[in-house]
Amino acid sequence: MLRTLGFTQINAYLSTKPKGDGSVGAPERWEQATESLRKAIEKEGLAYQVDEGGGAFYGPKIDLKVKDAIGREWQLSTIQFDFNMSERFQMEYVDADGQHKRPYMVHRALLGSIERFFGVYLEHTAGAFPVWLCPEQVAVIPVAEAFDDYAKKVVAELKGSGIRARAELSDSRMNAKIRVAQGQKVPYMLVVGQKEADEATVSVRKLDGSQENGVPLADFKAKVMGKIASRSLEA
Numbered sequence: 001m002l003r004t005l006g007f008t009q010i011n012a013y014l015s016t017k018p019k020g021d022g023s024v025g026a027p028e029r030w031e032q033a034t035e036s037l038r039k040a041i042e043k044e045g046l047a048y049q050v051d052e053g054g055g056a057f058y059g060p061k062i063d064l065k066v067k068d069a070i071g072r073e074w075q076l077s078t079i080q081f082d083f084n085m086s087e088r089f090q091m092e093y094v095d096a097d098g099q100h101k102r103p104y105m106v107h108r109a110l111l112g113s114i115e116r117f118f119g120v121y122l123e124h125t126a127g128a129f130p131v132w133l134c135p136e137q138v139a140v141i142p143v144a145e146a147f148d149d150y151a152k153k154v155v156a157e158l159k160g161s162g163i164r165a166r167a168e169l170s171d172s173r174m175n176a177k178i179r180v181a182q183g184q185k186v187p188y189m190l191v192v193g194q195k196e197a198d199e200a201t202v203s204v205r206k207l208d209g210s211q212e213n214g215v216p217l218a219d220f221k222a223k224v225m226g227k228i229a230s231r232s233l234e235a
Contacts, residue, residue, distance in 0.1 A: 001110060002066060002076065005121065006130065006233050009067035012046045014038055015054035023057045025083030033081040033104075034060040040079075058084035068124040076117055080107040127185045128207055131235065132228040138165035139181040140202075143174050143193035150197040154190060154217060163224055182207060187235050188224065206235050 002010055014037055017023055017030045025033075037060055041048045048062075055061055059081035065073050082105040085091075092100045111117040131137050138158055142151040151167040158165040168177040174191070181189045190202040195214070202220055203213045227234070 002064065004231050005133075006125065007066040007068075010046075011065045011067075011073070012041050012048035013051045013054065013063040013065065014041060014048055015051040015056075015061045015063055017053065017055050017060060018057060019053045023055075024087070025059065029083060030060065033083075037062050037079070037081065056080060056082075058082045066120075068120060069126070070123075074116075074120045076112045076120070078107070078109050078112060080109075081105070082107055128187070129185065130227075130231070130233045131187045131224065132231050134164070134185070134187055136164050136166060136184065136186050137224065137228075138163060138188045138190060139177075139184075139186045140165060140167045140190045140192060141174060141177045141181065142167070142169070143191060147192055147194070147197055150192050154192060154202060157217060158221060158224075161221055161225055163221065163228070178205065188220075190220070208235070 014034070016034055023030070034055075041062060051063070054063075061078055061080035063075050064077040065075045067073050086102050086105045091103055091105075093103055095101045138155075140151045140154045140158075142148050148167070148169050151169065155165045155167045168181065170177065172180070178189055178191075185207065187207055189205040191205060191211075192202055196202055199214065199216075200218075201214045201216050203211060204215050204220060205211045226232075
């Protein structure tokens with residue numbers, strides 16, 4: 001999941017029993033749980049470090065930390081054993097042998113704190129999300145008011161295929177509309193005028209300023225849908 005979001009430097013940490021008397025659970029259960037987590041990390045083929053004493057008072061854990069675009073490390077995902085809650089709530093189940101037994105509890109926080117995750121992710125991407133994750137994926141910009149209807153037609157075509165698109169139909173000049181869309185980190189800006197309306201094409205402008213003219217609308221739509229379906233990180 002973290003790789004899909006574009007994080008490539010991911011470090012695993014096995015956090016063990018805290019030192020002192022503040023933890024709960026029998027020593028042999030701590031050892032069993034810690035070894036289970038270690039085996040899970042090794043089965044996935046992840047390099048990891050041991051964070052001695054870094055576990056929670058209620059159990060050991062796996063922490064996944066990522067490095068952002070400028071090399072800072074942040075903890076995001078965490079998988080934690082919990083000896084405490086099942087004991088306190090006297091949770092039981094009947095096993096295949098007919099005996100009442102206490103279940104293990106595992107906390108899985110895939111993103112960690114949602115607020116912290118989005119703070120980290122916004123900085124990591126500088127606000128330029130991959131197209132599949134963008135709240136707005138395409139801005140259609142007519143070169144003049146006379147082509148507003150074609151812009152609306154393009155938007156309707158894209159929306160019909162599940163692409164998040166809108167037409168920039170304000171009174172601002174075309175260059176101003178492009179600047180606004182760039183500032184909002186919209187990955188694709190489609191500039192349309194007479195030639196595009198006549199040929200059912202679009203001129204595709206990306207965030208990096210590159211532009212491709214005369215792209216058939218059907219081809220553009222298929223390309224974007226493919227990137228959304230594959231969770232591509234490329235524009």
